[in-house]
Amino acid sequence: MRITTWNINSIRARAELFSAWLAKAQPDVLCLQETKAQDKEFPAKLFEDAGYHVAFYGQKTYNGVAIAARAPLEDVERGLPLDGDPEARGMAATVFGLRVINVYVVNGKELGDPKWHHKLRFLDALAGYVEGRHRPDQPLVVCGDWNLCPADRDTWDPGEWHRQIFCTEEERAPFRRLLAWGLQDAFRSRYPETWGRSTFTWWDYRGGGFARNHGLRIDHHLVTAPVLARTTAVEIDREVRKHEKASDHAPVTLVLRED
DNA sequence: ATGGCAAATATCATTTGA
Numbered sequence: 001m002r003i004t005t006w007n008i009n010s011i012r013a014r015a016e017l018f019s020a021w022l023a024k025a026q027p028d029v030l031c032l033q034e035t036k037a038q039d040k041e042f043p044a045k046l047f048e049d050a051g052y053h054v055a056f057y058g059q060k061t062y063n064g065v066a067i068a069a070r071a072p073l074e075d076v077e078r079g080l081p082l083d084g085d086p087e088a089r090g091m092a093a094t095v096f097g098l099r100v101i102n103v104y105v106v107n108g109k110e111l112g113d114p115k116w117h118h119k120l121r122f123l124d125a126l127a128g129y130v131e132g133r134h135r136p137d138q139p140l141v142v143c144g145d146w147n148l149c150p151a152d153r154d155t156w157d158p159g160e161w162h163r164q165i166f167c168t169e170e171e172r173a174p175f176r177r178l179l180a181w182g183l184q185d186a187f188r189s190r191y192p193e194t195w196g197r198s199t200f201t202w203w204d205y206r207g208g209g210f211a212r213n214h215g216l217r218i219d220h221h222l223v224t225a226p227v228l229a230r231t232t233a234v235e236i237d238r239e240v241r242k243h244e245k246a247s248d249h250a251p252v253t254l255v256l257r258e259d
Numbered sequence: 260a261t262g263g264c265a266a267a268t269a270t271c272a273t274t275t276g277a
Contacts, residue, residue, distance in 0.1 A: 009276085010266055034276085036267070061267050062275065107276055115275095147277065166277070202277070206263035216277075248265080248277085 001096060001256045003029040005143040005219055007104070007202070007249035010036040011066070015043055017245050022050050025237070027253060028070050029095055031102035033145045034247075035064035042066070059088040065102050065144070069095040081129035082122050089122070090144075097259075098227070099134065103144035108165055116165070119147070123174035127181070136182025136224050143221040145249065148175060150185055153195045154217035166216065183222040186254055187234040201236055202249045209248075210241060221254045230256040 004027035008014055011032065022030075030052070035042065037058045047054035047068050057078040058064030065088060067073060073093040080090040080101070092101040103126060108119035126142075134140050148171045155161035165171075179185070187199070200215025209215070221234065233255040241250045 013266060034266095109276085145277095204263080204277075205265055209264090218277075 001029070001258065002027045003031075003098075003100070003141060003143070003221065003254040003256070004251050005031045005033070005102070005145070005221060006251035007033040007145040007219060007247060009034050009247040009249065011043060011046075011064075012037055012041070014245060014247060015046060017240070017243055019046055019050065021237075021240050021251070022047075022052075025251065025253070027251075029098070029100055030066075030068040031100065031143050032066040032068070033064075033089075033102070033104035034062075035066050036062060037064055055091065055093060057088050057091045059086075063088045063104060065089065065091050065104055067091060067093045067095075067100060067102050069093070071095050081125040083125075085122070090126075098139045098141055101130070101140070101142040101144075103142065103146070105145060105147045107147050108171075111165055111168065120170055120174075123148075123171065127174045127177045130178060130183070131181055134224075137226065138224060139226045140183070140224045141221055141227055141254065142178070142183060142223075143252075143254070144219070146175070146218055146220050148172065149216055149218060150175060150188060150220070154199065156200070156214050156216070166218065178222055182224055184225070184228050186221040186223045186228060186231055187217070187252070189228060190231060190234050198236070200250075201252050203241065205248050219249055219252045221252070223254070227254075227256065230259065232257050 056066035106119035152158035201219035203210040
């Protein structure tokens with residue numbers, strides 16, 4: 001089973017590229033972020049024509065998330081984890097016996113900015129949400145665009161990024177709280193000694209970031225032990241990032257063996 | 260502190276992203 005997370009950076013702007021990718025990649029479960037479409041404008045037909053069920057939670061202009069799967073989505077929840085958050089950044093569904101939580105964590109802009117405080121509230125609420133509703137022995141996947149690097153070496157220049165936004169203790173504290181609760185960073189658990197280009201999931205559009213390898217590892221699957229036990233690989237699709245109409249993020253796929 | 264690249268809105272410029 002393949003569970004992909006991808007910050008698509010507008011589902012409508014990338015409809016053609018997305019459909020071609022979907023037909024080829026054929027994930028069983030797909031979590032998208034930054035769909036940038038209101039629900040009434042979401043191109044559900046793209047998914048349905050490809051044989052997928054899809055649920056979405058969007059808003060005008062910014063943010064927006066969706067979950068698609070090759071089986072019906074059950075117990076869909078929208079608007080997590082921060083009560084009253086006007087930004088559409090989180091949803092969850094049950095499929096194939098897994099609870100899947102899809103998040104688009106707040107970017108934060110810069111340390112001290114109101115958006116930075118929103119980011120910390122969001123991450124804290126996410127940790128509380130998981131702790132309050134789940135147990136570490138349940139099959140749970142929390143994936144998405146986390147907008148944080150778990151370690152300085154998850155950046156192209158660890159010296160430059162040290163203690164910068166995405167690499168602060170404040171952002172890592174709630175992330176580590178989730179790890180302490182019972183989730184594991186599937187990529188890092190599977191590849192503890194792999195660093196650099198092959199680990200990045202995002203590259204800056206500006207200044208030829210992909211060619212210069214100005215990348216970050218910020219898209220993650222956090223999984224409970226029963227899911228990690230089934231994990232055979234975590235794959236990052238750099239090929240689709242090379243397309244001229246690419247999102248700045250690559251799709252990241254958790255590969256599970258069947259129970 | 261700024262620019263660089265891309266998307267959305269409806270602007271012929273601003274906001275946001277990471």
